[in-house]
Amino acid sequence: MTDFTIILRSMARRMFSTVTTVVTVAVAVALMLTLLSMRHASEQAFQRGAGNMHMLVSAEDSPLLTVLNNVFYSGVPRRAMTWEQYEDLAFGRRMPWEFAIPTQLGDSHRGFPVMATTEEFFTKFQPHRDTQWQLAEGRFFEDSFEVVVGSTVARAAGIRIGDQFDITHGIEQSRGWFGREVEPGMEPHVHYGFPYTVVGILEPTGSAHDRAMFTDLESSWIIHAHDRRREGNPSIRTTTAADLIEEDRLITGVYLRVATRAGRGISAAQQQIYNTLRAEPTLTVADPHFEIGKLFAIVSDIDQIFLALAGVVLVSSGIAIMLALYNSMEMRRRQIAILRVLGCGRLRVFGLVLTESALIGLLGALAGVALCFVGVHVVAELMRARLGLVIEPTLEPIWTFVLVMSTILLAAVAGLVPAALAYRTPVVKNLRPL
Amino acid sequence: MTAPALLIRDLKFRYGASSSASWVIDLPALELSRGEQMLLTGQSGGGKSTLLYLISGLMEPNEGSISVDGQDMHAISGEKRDLYRGRKIGMIFQTFNLLEGFTAVENVLTALMFSDIPSSEHQKRAETLLQSLDINQPNKPVEQMSVGQQQRVAVARAVACGPVLVLADEPTASLDPDNAVAAMDLIQQTCEIQGAALLCTSHDPALADRFSRREALRTAQPTAS
Numbered sequence: 001m002t003d004f005t006i007i008l009r010s011m012a013r014r015m016f017s018t019v020t021t022v023v024t025v026a027v028a029v030a031l032m033l034t035l036l037s038m039r040h041a042s043e044q045a046f047q048r049g050a051g052n053m054h055m056l057v058s059a060e061d062s063p064l065l066t067v068l069n070n071v072f073y074s075g076v077p078r079r080a081m082t083w084e085q086y087e088d089l090a091f092g093r094r095m096p097w098e099f100a101i102p103t104q105l106g107d108s109h110r111g112f113p114v115m116a117t118t119e120e121f122f123t124k125f126q127p128h129r130d131t132q133w134q135l136a137e138g139r140f141f142e143d144s145f146e147v148v149v150g151s152t153v154a155r156a157a158g159i160r161i162g163d164q165f166d167i168t169h170g171i172e173q174s175r176g177w178f179g180r181e182v183e184p185g186m187e188p189h190v191h192y193g194f195p196y197t198v199v200g201i202l203e204p205t206g207s208a209h210d211r212a213m214f215t216d217l218e219s220s221w222i223i224h225a226h227d228r229r230r231e232g233n234p235s236i237r238t239t240t241a242a243d244l245i246e247e248d249r250l251i252t253g254v255y256l257r258v259a260t261r262a263g264r265g266i267s268a269a270q271q272q273i274y275n276t277l278r279a280e281p282t283l284t285v286a287d288p289h290f291e292i293g294k295l296f297a298i299v300s301d302i303d304q305i306f307l308a309l310a311g312v313v314l315v316s317s318g319i320a321i322m323l324a325l326y327n328s329m330e331m332r333r334r335q336i337a338i339l340r341v342l343g344c345g346r347l348r349v350f351g352l353v354l355t356e357s358a359l360i361g362l363l364g365a366l367a368g369v370a371l372c373f374v375g376v377h378v379v380a381e382l383m384r385a386r387l388g389l390v391i392e393p394t395l396e397p398i399w400t401f402v403l404v405m406s407t408i409l410l411a412a413v414a415g416l417v418p419a420a421l422a423y424r425t426p427v428v429k430n431l432r433p434l
Numbered sequence: 435m436t437a438p439a440l441l442i443r444d445l446k447f448r449y450g451a452s453s454s455a456s457w458v459i460d461l462p463a464l465e466l467s468r469g470e471q472m473l474l475t476g477q478s479g480g481g482k483s484t485l486l487y488l489i490s491g492l493m494e495p496n497e498g499s500i501s502v503d504g505q506d507m508h509a510i511s512g513e514k515r516d517l518y519r520g521r522k523i524g525m526i527f528q529t530f531n532l533l534e535g536f537t538a539v540e541n542v543l544t545a546l547m548f549s550d551i552p553s554s555e556h557q558k559r560a561e562t563l564l565q566s567l568d569i570n571q572p573n574k575p576v577e578q579m580s581v582g583q584q585q586r587v588a589v590a591r592a593v594a595c596g597p598v599l600v601l602a603d604e605p606t607a608s609l610d611p612d613n614a615v616a617a618m619d620l621i622q623q624t625c626e627i628q629g630a631a632l633l634c635t636s637h638d639p640a641l642a643d644r645f646s647r648r649e650a651l652r653t654a655q656p657t658a659s
Contacts, residue, residue, distance in 0.1 A: 001540060001543030001544055001546065001547050001556065002547070003547075005540070006544065009533075009535050009536055009540070010535075012535065013534070013535040334531070335533060335534070337531075338531050338532075338533055339533075339544070340492070340516060341490070341492070341519070341525050341531070342520050342544055342545045342547075342548055342591075343516050343517050343518075343519055343520015343521065343545070343547075343548030343549070343595075344516060344520070344547075344548055345512065345513035345516040345517065346512070346513070346516070347512075347513055348513070427492050428487050428492050428493060431527065431531055
């Protein structure tokens, strides 16, 4: 028999109150830990999508929009660049590019964006640093109208190697088309007659690219050229590469990386090139890592409000502990009086109640850590499903330890008032028959 | 020379701070030797329970001294007095005052927690004691036990630490005559076996014959002021 046994018996006798108080603390701790772990993990997830590129060029209005649309597929780019502009950027300025990969967005299948690009996208661009693309099945595209799909797309849409489908102009349209009633006049524009064949399925990369599909530029140009030609002559049945004109060869972005020395992530020329491109009136140049950092700097203000709110919830849970123990004192006075008769001193009684309070804090904190472990994975799964962001939340041991210790301390402080009541419990009065 | 189990000298007690109030207890002297058993009678509300609380150090006297096993209870204070009480005095109440939610053995073990008996011996000592008092289900919660069983657990708890003095406050008041006899047999025999002095308070005249030493706690006189 130890003090701990007495505490456990006391808690067991007020099981409902104990459990609800522990749950209150657990929710507060889980909320706090989830916010702390997700904050870091989310930024990492966003940074991951930019991979090993140094710069991103588009014709969009702002660098942030450039990054959001061309790396995170958050919307359809509104402005396009010509192939001439691309060639000038990639080859005409003697800039020391390690890669300059053209990309084009604007079409989709079942709500998943289709990015038209070149083979270099898979050979030179890395979805995150020092990690190459990996195929789960099949191969990368080699010919026109071949498509490689991201892991999320394959899973969500049930796509397999050899499947064929027509793609849709725009993104929202294709999301609304499948399985839903569409209002007359709002039917999506499907690029019929040019079926794409799935030749590869990618391994997950933990980036937004997992919810995209990738094909070659020429196919994309052909299907849009076909639309252009049919506007002039609806009887045209097919279009080939031979029918392409300069106006058809459009792209919406260029992934750029400046050549670096072996083992180096950045180049001395990078900033100079960035400044030169920024001066171009027709181009928007963005440093993806910088833009993501900026975005998170904005978000961090909201983040801190959430953290403060979680702190308030934690303090409220401390008050809940105090109330639970305070209310229990009425039914515990007799037990305390008996303990005093048996030889338990006032200070020991004070310690028993304080320890009980701290124990509730400890149990709540541990349950909170467990709840957070589940919670962050639920949130991560939601973010993966909704945003295509693969977040790998980690519970920082130091933060977890600090939060658990703080919770115990807070609970112990909350136990001071009930412990003082226990200390002052009049023995004789409470020994009399009830 | 061995100190008496209980030695009271010029004990006076009254409720409140007013000097005009009557003494509730005015006891010039009382001595109880080791192993001696005594019945303290008196009318209901006559201060019998108060005297037991004064002896156990749970209440403070206005005047006089109370020594248990040679130690003046009121010369020590705080934690020391609580521990001394736990080790030297066993208390049995009319309503048993067992710890609810605890098993029979846990009730006895709780008393042993505050004793100077090595903790490695607690479990065996508690189980042996309960077994000797015919408690065959020591791990049963006390609230699930019969009144008679609860009484036995209360007695076991009172003598668990090997006290020199057992204070029994109206131990038969809530029992029917048959159970009262059994309870008193148990209390007196256990104290005898354990070598503890017994001071039993009761206003039940049926108990008188059980004790060779009987004293009546007289109603206190108004103070002269």
